[in-house]
Amino acid sequence: MPVITVFSGSYCNEKQIVQEIASRTGYRKLTDEDIVAEASRLSGIPENKIVRVFSDKVSVFNRLTRERERSLAYLRMALATYLAEDALIIGGFAGQLIPTDISHVLRICLIADMTFRVATAEKELKISSSEANKIVHRDDVQFAAWVHMLHGVYDPWSPSLYDICLPTDKTSLEDIAMTIEQTIANPVFKLAGPSRSAVDDFMIAANVEIALVKKGHDVTVEVKDGLVTLTINKHVLRLSRLEEELKEIALTVPGATAVETKVGPGYYQTDVYRRQDFDVPSKILLVDDEKKYVQTLSKRLMMRELDSAVVYDGESALNLVNQEDEPDVMILDLRMPGIDGIEVLRRVKETHPAIEVIVLTSQGSEADKKTCMELGAFAFLSKSVDIEELSKTIKAAKEKIHQTRTETKSG
Template sequence: MPVITLFSGSYCNEKEVVQEIGLRTGYPLISDKEIVAEASQRAGIPENRIERVFSNKTSVFNRLTRERERSLAYLRSVLAERLSEDALMISGFAAQLIPREISHVLRVCLIADMSSRVAAAVQERQISDAEALKIIHREDEKCAAWMHRLYETLDPWSASLYDICLPTDKTSPDEIAGLIEKSIDQSVIKLASGSKQAVDDFNTAANLEIALVKKGHTVGVEVKESVATLTINKHVLMLSRLEEELKEIAIQVAGVTAVETKVGPGYYQTDVYRRQDFEAPSKILLVDDEKKYVQTLSKRLMMRELDSAVVYDGESALELAREDEPDVMILDLRMPGIDGIEVLRRVKKTHPAIEVIVLTSQGSEADKKTCMELGAFAFLSKSVDIEELSKTINAAHEKISQARARQ
């Protein structure tokens, strides 16, 4: 039996349409929430950070953690496993990850005229037309960013992306359900051998992507009839060695019968390929208003395999802690605006798992006592040897790792 995917604009009567389709077909609904929850459990990444892949927001730590790439890999894995079944209805952003080669999927778009959507938002939320329009535009921008990332189109509601586009302001939920029921009876979208192979390849590709990302590799992955093609899009000094390592990982994945590697357009750019070590501290935030000092410190830490992000004031540090939650924060004490002690106090109150190392040139014994009482991991002078600072960062990371292992 076919699978139905639904992608809807906000305030386009999606809930009522889904209910009618379910009544007519008996198809169970799988939502983004369910897929994200399962991906989160498998990946060990919080649900709110998995959901971030659907927006155009990317963590400042992503180049260090590859969290976005890992999230996508696990989302694809969950979807691929669900597609081993049939007679399903999948709604939301995640459904758009299903490859076009899987032909027994009926891709449905639900959209309505803006005036109808605004009126629905006004009625539901008891807000003005202007407020409703602003909300809808913001949500449409999120949809557009997602579809552009996947299909390089600026119009998320383009008919070329779907098998059928239905205007919910001109067609009742019952009529829409009837049209979809009729469509899934057509033989062209029945589960055929070619589509079954495409599902198997999608599942294999997802598992291969996970196997690679677990080893710290981020490369393009494609599987066709059990043959895996890996595309390297960053320059690497020893290409043949990387290719051998990738092939060794890939051939061990169930469903892969052969592996090919190639370089993509990005290989010829100046960026250099680097395998990510997920055991090393990766979400380090440096907070200091002395720009030259903190930039130099970041480079010196990088030479010791400790990559970091940098902000120059307390306000930015607190905002980033809310958005991205670093593991370790290296914090200056004396800064204009919100000073280091206040940043420490707020961070430990709202995000106690963040380990804060105070690094200052002006701290007194009283400051040290205050910081340690507030929960700082360490209180160091800026004159500290870089090796000692590196050891302290690694010790803080070890404490975090042990705490997570106990959870």
């Protein structure tokens, strides 16, 4: 029996349509919430972090943590696990992750005219037409970003992505369900040998992605009949050495019979491939209004394999923390316009005490140092401090974080 995926514009009556299809076919319904929960169970990554991948907003720390790539890999693994079954209806974003060579999947798009969607949102949410219009347009931006990331297509409703596109404002619920019911009766959507093999390859690819990202690597993974192809899209100085390491990791995955590597178009751009070292603090945030100084500091730390993100004022730092995009270690200037460093420190330690804050200032007094240490700063340093000493302090903060997390888990 086939699998049905449903990707729908917001306020296009998706829930009612999926329910009607399920009632007629007896197929099991799966939502994004179900697949995220399974990915969380498999990975140990909190659900609220995995679900972020569906958003068009990427964490400022993602290039340091590879959290988005890890979440995507575990979502694919969760999907592959479910696809071991058939007779499924998968609604939402996650269904877009299923490769096109899995041929027993009927891909459906539900969409409606903007006026219909806005009117539906206005009625359901009991809001004004202008507010409803903003919500629907915001949703479409998110849908477009998701589809473009996966398929390179800017139009999330492009017919090239689906087997059937159905206008829910012009077609009755019964007619939509009947069309789908008739379509899945076509033998082309039967779970046959090639499609089953493609599901197996999908699972192997997910496991290879996970194995690689755990070692700090970021490459594109494709699998066909057990042959793993790894595409390197960033320039690397010792390509052959990287290829050997990637192959060695991929071949540890069950089902990977052989591995080949190649370079993609991005390899010839200016970006440089860097393996992420997860033994150092993965999320360091530099907060300083002196742009030239903090950008130079970030580069000097990178040379010591301490990569970081940068913001230029206290408000931006607090916004990151409050949006659950918090760092592990914060390097904080004391004197900044607007919200100063002492107030940032106070608020951070009140709401997120696990963040280790290193105050780095050129204007701090002994009284400032006393205040900061009482508020919970990990260290209070002068901007004239040697870069090696700062690096050691950051690593000491990392060690404290690691020890605290270990004690929490064991407790």
